[in-house]
Amino acid sequence: xxxxxxxxxxxxxxxxxxxxxxxxxKWTVSRAFTPxxxxxxxxxxxxxxxxxxxxxxxxxxxxxxxxxxxxLIGVVVDQFANPxxxxxxxxxxxxxxxxxxxxxLLNISPPVRSGELLDIAERFQVDGLLFLGTVLSEDIxxxxxxxxxxxxxxxxxxxEVDGVQIVAIQEHAAGAEIARLLLGEGHRxxxxxxxxxxxxxxxxxxxxxxxxxxxxxxxxxxxxxATDYRHALGYQAMHxxxxxxxxAQRLDALFCENDILAIGALDALHQAGLxxxxxxxxxxxxxxxxxxxxxxxxxxxxxxxxVDSAITHLLDRRIPGDPTLLPGRLVVRDxxxxxxxx
Amino acid sequence: xxxxxxxxxxxxxxxxxxxxxxxxxKWTVSRAFTPxxxxxxxxxxxxxxxxxxxxxxxxxxxxxxxxxxxxLIGVVVDQFANPxxxxxxxxxxxxxxxxxxxxxLLNISPPVRSGELLDIAERFQVDGLLFLGTVLSEDIxxxxxxxxxxxxxxxxxxxEVDGVQIVAIQEHAAGAEIARLLLGEGHRxxxxxxxxxxxxxxxxxxxxxxxxxxxxxxxxxxxxxATDYRHALGYQAMHxxxxxxxxAQRLDALFCENDILAIGALDALHQAGLxxxxxxxxxxxxxxxxxxxxxxxxxxxxxxxxVDSAITHLLDRRIPGDPTLLPGRLVVRDxxxxxxxx
DNA sequence: CGACCCGATGCAACCGGTTGCAAACAGGCC
DNA sequence: GGCCTGTTTGCAACCGGTTGCATCGGGTCG
Numbered sequence: 001x002x003x004x005x006x007x008x009x010x011x012x013x014x015x016x017x018x019x020x021x022x023x024x025x026k027w028t029v030s031r032a033f034t035p036x037x038x039x040x041x042x043x044x045x046x047x048x049x050x051x052x053x054x055x056x057x058x059x060x061x062x063x064x065x066x067x068x069x070x071x072l073i074g075v076v077v078d079q080f081a082n083p084x085x086x087x088x089x090x091x092x093x094x095x096x097x098x099x100x101x102x103x104x105l106l107n108i109s110p111p112v113r114s115g116e117l118l119d120i121a122e123r124f125q126v127d128g129l130l131f132l133g134t135v136l137s138e139d140i141x142x143x144x145x146x147x148x149x150x151x152x153x154x155x156x157x158x159x160e161v162d163g164v165q166i167v168a169i170q171e172h173a174a175g176a177e178i179a180r181l182l183l184g185e186g187h188r189x190x191x192x193x194x195x196x197x198x199x200x201x202x203x204x205x206x207x208x209x210x211x212x213x214x215x216x217x218x219x220x221x222x223x224x225x226a227t228d229y230r231h232a233l234g235y236q237a238m239h240x241x242x243x244x245x246x247x248a249q250r251l252d253a254l255f256c257e258n259d260i261l262a263i264g265a266l267d268a269l270h271q272a273g274l275x276x277x278x279x280x281x282x283x284x285x286x287x288x289x290x291x292x293x294x295x296x297x298x299x300x301x302x303x304x305x306x307v308d309s310a311i312t313h314l315l316d317r318r319i320p321g322d323p324t325l326l327p328g329r330l331v332v333r334d335x336x337x338x339x340x341x342x
Numbered sequence: 343x344x345x346x347x348x349x350x351x352x353x354x355x356x357x358x359x360x361x362x363x364x365x366x367x368k369w370t371v372s373r374a375f376t377p378x379x380x381x382x383x384x385x386x387x388x389x390x391x392x393x394x395x396x397x398x399x400x401x402x403x404x405x406x407x408x409x410x411x412x413x414l415i416g417v418v419v420d421q422f423a424n425p426x427x428x429x430x431x432x433x434x435x436x437x438x439x440x441x442x443x444x445x446x447l448l449n450i451s452p453p454v455r456s457g458e459l460l461d462i463a464e465r466f467q468v469d470g471l472l473f474l475g476t477v478l479s480e481d482i483x484x485x486x487x488x489x490x491x492x493x494x495x496x497x498x499x500x501x502e503v504d505g506v507q508i509v510a511i512q513e514h515a516a517g518a519e520i521a522r523l524l525l526g527e528g529h530r531x532x533x534x535x536x537x538x539x540x541x542x543x544x545x546x547x548x549x550x551x552x553x554x555x556x557x558x559x560x561x562x563x564x565x566x567x568a569t570d571y572r573h574a575l576g577y578q579a580m581h582x583x584x585x586x587x588x589x590a591q592r593l594d595a596l597f598c599e600n601d602i603l604a605i606g607a608l609d610a611l612h613q614a615g616l617x618x619x620x621x622x623x624x625x626x627x628x629x630x631x632x633x634x635x636x637x638x639x640x641x642x643x644x645x646x647x648x649v650d651s652a653i654t655h656l657l658d659r660r661i662p663g664d665p666t667l668l669p670g671r672l673v674v675r676d677x678x679x680x681x682x683x684x
Numbered sequence: 685c686g687a688c689c690c691g692a693t694g695c696a697a698c699c700g701g702t703t704g705c706a707a708a709c710a711g712g713c714c
Numbered sequence: 715g716g717c718c719t720g721t722t723t724g725c726a727a728c729c730g731g732t733t734g735c736a737t738c739g740g741g742t743c744g
Binding site: 012055057058059060061062064065070072075080081083085087089090093094097102103104105106107109111112117119120121122123124125147149194224230231232235264268270271288289290291292293 | 354397399400401402403404406407412414417422423425427428429431432434435436439442445446448453454459461462463464465466467489490533550572573574577608609610612613629630632633634635
């Protein structure tokens with residue numbers, strides 16, 4: 001069986017061929033496929049019929065050459081192990097597709113040299129770059145500040161970089177809300193499980209959390225750390241903490257930088273036979289958080305709203321300005337309580 | 343602050359500008375950027391310096407117009423809730439990037455009309471389409487058989503469709519191996535937890551599993567079903583099964599169509615206080631399977647090998663032939679045993 | 685009935701590269 | 715020095731569309 005079907009002869013059908021068959025010029029064909037162009041209904045019909053008969057589809061790359069719009073958006077991702085990344089990717093690609101854009105997925109996981117990759121994306125004339133909660137490495141920051149041919153939008157990271165529009169949630173308020181929830185539950189020794197980003201930048205959610213504690217005359221009782229946003233490292237962090245801390249000195253509650261770490265921590269508690277002895281709150285509200293097994297209390301960003309705002313920025317080619325901070329909502333389940341209580 | 347930097351004046355730098363500065367013709371510039379083209383070292387140097395000074399990057403879209411190769415591969419995905427999808431996406435994009443190709447992510451999750459989307463991808467002149475374990479809907483099959491301008495490769499699904507090259511693992515052998523493992527453990531009442539694909543196509547892994555049981559004079563003792571590959575549905579399936587089946591009649595062991603369902607099932611067992619009372623085996627070996635909490639016995643496909651083979655098919659534009667079936671390996675952990683035994 | 689206007693169409697030029705061919709050039713050999 | 719060969723380079727044409735402008739034709743209006 002041959003790769004080529006009978007009617008295309010290995011060459012793609014061009015507008016000129018359609019034009020000939022429809023008895024018009026190729027420019028008229030172009031107009032027939034351009035919404036709002038000046039063309040008679042009659043001509044449009046004939047062109048469309050001819051196009052259908054020949055199996056013509058306009059070459060969008062050729063079109064981009066003159067229009068200077070490719071309808072391609074570079075979507076930059078690094079943390080493939082985090083389910084939240086998957087949710088963002090799903091939401092972002094769907095939203096882009098709905099607006100007639102396609103996503104070029106740029107994977108800047110560790111071995112990849114991100115500067116080079118962004119450079120290549122630029123050669124493909126992407127209309128914009130969308131960073132899905134990626135850690136902004138030096139490479140990226142340099143790229144962003146040096147070349148601003150293309151709109152750049154960063155989701156869910158509040159570190160400000162020149163030339164990059166930020167769209168995130170009101171993390172400071174979220175952190176504060178979580179602190180109040182835990183305090184309201186009667187917890188007094190509150191800790192934080194930090195991910196790799198905490199080392200690189202100031203996280204408003206932590207600030208909000210800490211400040212609320214201080215407003216209540218408390219301080220952050222302990223900080224645990226995970227070197228990557230994956231289940232195993234949340235597990236590890238909790239496991240190590242339990243090992244080195246006598247039961248009497250342990251935390252009442254732990255706010256985790258995101259859900260996958262929180263679930264890792266919950267699993268470590270379970271493994272140690274300490275289910276429900278230490279309250280846990282996560283962030284992102286991934287699908288697994290709702291599982292009857294975890295019932296993880298978490299903070300749910302309004303993903304659709306964030307993605308929508310980001311895409312609007314990109315497509316309108318807005319000049320980067322103040323961060324857009326949208327509200328989320330606290331999803332209260334059970335993990336923030338001691339088991340058996342209340 | 344303006345989007346445009348100082349030196350580009352809103353226009354991109356073109357090869358002609360570089361040519362002028364380097365004192366050569368634009369054709370020479372083109373050759374300087376074409377590996378293996380005939381050009382003197384001297385000229386190349388001068389071009390490269392000029393290019394560097396002007397910040398020139400070749401427009402790859404313009405190039406594709408004549409070369410008829412875009413270096414864009416459409417990567418088609420539907421099950422964003424499955425962690426295995428994420429692993430595939432990661433592996434596929436990395437492998438493509440290493441070969442100088444970029445991925446256009448095509449999200450055909452339910453609301454999307456997949457036929458239309460593939461049509462659009464074709465207009466973008468993708469060099470090939472890679473289906474990451476997607477369910478082959480009617481739309482897709484029609485697309486595949488009607489238009490074969492572009493090489494199509496399907497990963498991890500063995501349903502043969504005309505014009506689509508399959509790259510998967512030796513599922514039949516895998517299913518048999520899993521059956522032998524469970525039988526060797528002393529289990530006799532073996533069941534299967536099916537996902538949505540089982541309804542649409544014959545899964546060799548199930549055939550291999552069932553056949554091995556029959557070779558031992560047994561039959562499949564029960565089949566559970568989940569309507570989607572997500573944690574909640576694995577949980578639900580097990581939960582319902584436990585509800586409707588008296589303890590005395592329950593299965594010894596359950597082979598689950600994939601890991602995310604298996605983990606859902608394990609969580610349901612835990613919730614019912616039946617940890618370790620029913621042996622579970624999964625498929626895909628996702629990251630979470632290795633967690634100390636689950637220690638899920640699973641079958642690990644050689645993802646890199648599969649992806650590599652698939653990409654080779656695409657880039658070499660091979661004519662679709664017999665399915666390429668690669669071996670995987672059984673990862674034996676603890677979930678296939680009764681707790682406390684051995 | 686001629687002037688005018690407007691919508692529809694054709695055309696040349698262009699978007700930013702690449703390809704095949706031919707001319708220019710350089711070096712090696714007798 | 716002349717001839718041959720092989721490498722470099724310039725050029726026209728092209729990839730498949732779009733854009734701005736000129737032209738054409740038909741309907742309206744005075």
